[in-house]
Amino acid sequence: MASDTPTEYLLELEDIEAGYGRAALVLRGLTVKVPAATIVCLVGPNGAGKSTVLKVASGMLTPRAGAIRVCGRDVTSNGPQQMLTSGLSHVLQGHSVFKEMSVEENVMLGAYTLKDKAEIAERAGFVKDLFPVVAERWSALAGALSGGQQKQVEFARSLMVSPQVVLLDEPSMGLDPKATQTVFDQVVRMRDAGTAVLLVEQNARRALETADLGCVLDLGRVHISGAASDLLQDPQLAELYLGGRPAEPAASTASG
Template sequence: MGSEQQGPGQQGAGEHLLELVDIEAGYGRAALVLRGLTVRVPPASVVCLVGPNGAGKSTVLKVASGMLAPRSGRIVVGGRDVTGRRPQQMLQAGLSHVLQGHSVFKEMSVAENVLLGAYTVKDRSEVAERAAFVRDLFPVVAQRWDSLAGVLSGGQQKQVEFARSLMVSPRVVLLDEPSMGLDPRATNTVFEQVLRMRDAGTAVLLVEQNARHALETADLGCVLDLGRVHVSGPAADLLADPQLGELYLGQRRASGSAPHPTTTTSPREPA
């Protein structure tokens, strides 16, 4: 996958930037939500997690970002085991988490919102370099730089959140339901921006309820069910699978047609 431009600090990496290996996780004393889950994110890729409500998709991102400690398993970022680290340490390791819904500060300007993402960066020239990068990557951010964030549309606010997440030059951006609450046009724009992030050198781990749109955007996909990876592989292959389409994408298989076999492994996503 080509890279049109590269953000500050986005250098080459090994086979995977992020690995969640045999993760078991849950909330409090409740039953496990994730049960032996393994997900891997290669460089310069969009990996999407799809599946029914309650499958554990958002929990995967919470574990990856340090918001929820796994009960067992490993989290590896750029070859380093970071299991058990807190959110701030995960951010420093290269994982930036964009939460569900809108998280802009509406009474602050777009510029102020974006620059908050660099609050840990002490070098002003580095902050300026990163700000120039995200302004170039997201034209609406540059155009509305001095505007109050609260006057922007939902889709524009989401781009501000994307820009803020890139101010720390992350290895991987964790996106949780970026199309939530957006109309179809804004949703299309948001997914276009996801691809721009990938093409600029940042990998994306995407959770999205709109499974079809997510798989059309992603390079690789994982279908989750009951806290496990039910099937994984190239997103285009998952999208074309009639059995998965019937179960998870709302497609109906033609009468009399046989189910298409699915696999639980792929060359880039070993079980």
């Protein structure tokens, strides 16, 4: 009934149950929805299931129950290649550039499902405009780039297929503060250029400062969700996930 109905969401994960092999469920009735032109971030402790959510969305892991829809169309049983052509592109946790290949070759791997040469050239121009470092280092070996620059090559590769939603797993992992800032700025540019983002981050405060909407994952479900700016001000959330209380307007006298 829900499939093929008009929706304001580009991606809907609804009541998802998923796990690995015979092990216990990791996701237990998880619902996450990504509207257009939005960065939705998913935060939670190590092992909470954040990467598992993205694996389900990109078809790497088939859910045991629940539904996945892209623009209202049911894609629950799609495998990875079909999810890609349905509009979901996944940038994995960790680094996934091929260091001994050029930046160009790495980016073009993202176009392997495209046939039309004009479209491929148009997309290459688009990602080079969006990520200047990719254009500047187009012929260089990817392994010669810094970690933050390599992450931008991965972003560029993921955008070659014009995805509806790009799934980003811990893009700031292993980066210094300056490179982290650049990567988060680029996530905002991706959104502003028309691609919605489902962002998983350990750096919860930084992710919520960047995102429009946030979801806190706990025990395989979304525990709290809302505007990212509201979540940043939630005292309980700050205590549990953000490493301290929210910033207070006026300082009080310190004690003990």
